[in-house]
Amino acid sequence: MAFTLYSLLQAALLCVNAIAVLHEERFLKNIGWGTDQGVDGFGEEPGIKSQLRNLIRSVRTVMRVPLIIVNSIAIVLLLLFG
Amino acid sequence: MHPAGLAAAAAAGTPRLPSKRRIPVSQPGMADPHQLFDDTSSTQSRGYGAQRAPGGLGYPAASATPQAAFLADPVSNMAMAYGSSLAAQGKELVDKNIDRFIPVTKLKYYFAVDTMYVGRKLGLLFFPYLHQDWEVQYQQDTPVAPRFDVNAPDLYIPAMAFITYVLVAGLALGTQDRFSPDLLGLQASSALAWLTLEVVAILLSLYLVTVNTDLTTIDLVAFLGYKYVGMIGGVLMGLLFGKIGYYLVLGWCCVAIFVFMFPLLPGTVAHARNPSTLGGRSRRITRSGRCG
Numbered sequence: 001m002a003f004t005l006y007s008l009l010q011a012a013l014l015c016v017n018a019i020a021v022l023h024e025e026r027f028l029k030n031i032g033w034g035t036d037q038g039v040d041g042f043g044e045e046p047g048i049k050s051q052l053r054n055l056i057r058s059v060r061t062v063m064r065v066p067l068i069i070v071n072s073i074a075i076v077l078l079l080l081f082g
Numbered sequence: 083m084h085p086a087g088l089a090a091a092a093a094a095g096t097p098r099l100p101s102k103r104r105i106p107v108s109q110p111g112m113a114d115p116h117q118l119f120d121d122t123s124s125t126q127s128r129g130y131g132a133q134r135a136p137g138g139l140g141y142p143a144a145s146a147t148p149q150a151a152f153l154a155d156p157v158s159n160m161a162m163a164y165g166s167s168l169a170a171q172g173k174e175l176v177d178k179n180i181d182r183f184i185p186v187t188k189l190k191y192y193f194a195v196d197t198m199y200v201g202r203k204l205g206l207l208f209f210p211y212l213h214q215d216w217e218v219q220y221q222q223d224t225p226v227a228p229r230f231d232v233n234a235p236d237l238y239i240p241a242m243a244f245i246t247y248v249l250v251a252g253l254a255l256g257t258q259d260r261f262s263p264d265l266l267g268l269q270a271s272s273a274l275a276w277l278t279l280e281v282v283a284i285l286l287s288l289y290l291v292t293v294n295t296d297l298t299t300i301d302l303v304a305f306l307g308y309k310y311v312g313m314i315g316g317v318l319m320g321l322l323f324g325k326i327g328y329y330l331v332l333g334w335c336c337v338a339i340f341v342f343m344f345p346l347l348p349g350t351v352a353h354a355r356n357p358s359t360l361g362g363r364s365r366r367i368t369r370s371g372r373c374g
Contacts (some may be wrong), residue, residue, distance in 0.1 A: 004268065008275040051290045 013070060019059045020067055028056070185300075192237035192304060194227040202232050203239060207311050208335070210342040237300065240307020244273065247310045250317050257321060273310075280306050309339055 028034045033053055180186060206213060219231045228236040248270045255261040281302050288295060312335025320328025 003275050004271045005275045005278070008278060048290050051292060055289070 013074060016059065016063055016067060017071070019056055020063055022056060022060070024057075024060075188298075188300065189237070191225075191227060192235070192300060194229050195236050195238045196229050199228055199232065199236070200239060203236070204311065206232060207308055207342060208315070208338055210338055216345040235301050235304035237304050237307070240304055240310060243310035243314060244270075244277075244307060247273065247314050247317070250314050254317050254321055277303070277306060305343060308342070309335075312336070312339055 022028055024034060033049075033056070216233055218233045219226045225231075225234055228234040228238075248266055251269045252261060252266045255265060281299065284302055284306070285299070288297070312332070315335055316328055316332040319331040
């Protein structure tokens with residue numbers, strides 16, 4: 001039952017890492033989830049899929065540098081304290 | 083250094099004993115700094131000094147000669163004044179910048195409750211089936227304080243319910259002989275983690291479905307915090323009546339929270355500002371509770 005805030009932080013870090021490593025050209029385009037595919041009109045009911053695409057793309061652009069920093073901190077802490 | 087210290091000590095022989103008493107009794111934040119250095123009864127101070135100096139506070143008189151010279155009156159005065167001015171500056175800085183991190187004025191709205199509101203809201207949480215009007219009343223585009231409207235969300239009940247839940251969970255653990263004080267912290271942290279997860283999940287869903295909503299994050303925390311009331315009821319009934327009572331009350335509170343939240347959230351959303359007619363229509367949850 002030990003679902004603590006720290007484990008939540010760890011899970012969040014892992015999830016954001018997972019989203020950040022999805023490669024645009026090699027993977028997302030092949031399953032039709034690239035950001036330049038299928039965006040038809042302006043705001044005509046964006047739809048869940050395009051929202052998800054936008055979310056993935058924004059996470060990949062925005063969180064790139066902070067993820068490097070947070071991952072390095074996590075690596076150092078895990079090496080020191082297990 | 084040592085002969086100079088001895089000379090200074092010999093020159094200021096009598097004040098040395100009060101300074102020996104002064105050092106352990108440093109009280110920052112005294113209004114009059116001079117009061118710290120004027121001892122009233124010398125005999126009492128001497129006896130006091132003899133008791134406290136070897137008392138392990140770290141200021142033994144024998145090796146205190148450089149310290150006694152350092153902590154002469156004007157220097158300590160200046161240090162005290164500097165310290166208090168630093169504290170005042172820090173407080174000013176915090177007051178100026180606190181609004182950037184924690185929206186204090188917005189939080190005050192959520193705690194503007196009174197006893198009647200709390201009573202009615204608790205009744206509504208346990209029995210929402212007969213409530214007719216779920217709309218939050220507005221007063222010139224700002225929602226009315228919870229004191230005047232039962233439908234408005236507040237943070238007082240969730241906060242109190244959270245703390246009470248942690249204590250009641252500790253009580254329940256105690257009746258099963260599984261209690262230890264750090265388990266309380268674990269319960270609190272775990273409940274907080276679940277709450278955070280739910281808030282993030284709901285925010286994500288609201289983002290994905292592109293709903294125009296007036297709901298702020300604090301509103302969501304308030305609505306999600308109401309479930310602790312039901313949980314407290316369940317655990318208490320479980321303590322009194324065993325497993326059957328626990329599951330019965332838990333089921334009742336689940337249905338009650340569902341009926342409570344389902345009309346309440348559209349009632350908050352329906353007051354969103356009119357979407358611009360230039361862009362396409364965006365999805366809005368209307369008062370009938372359906373996406374459309």
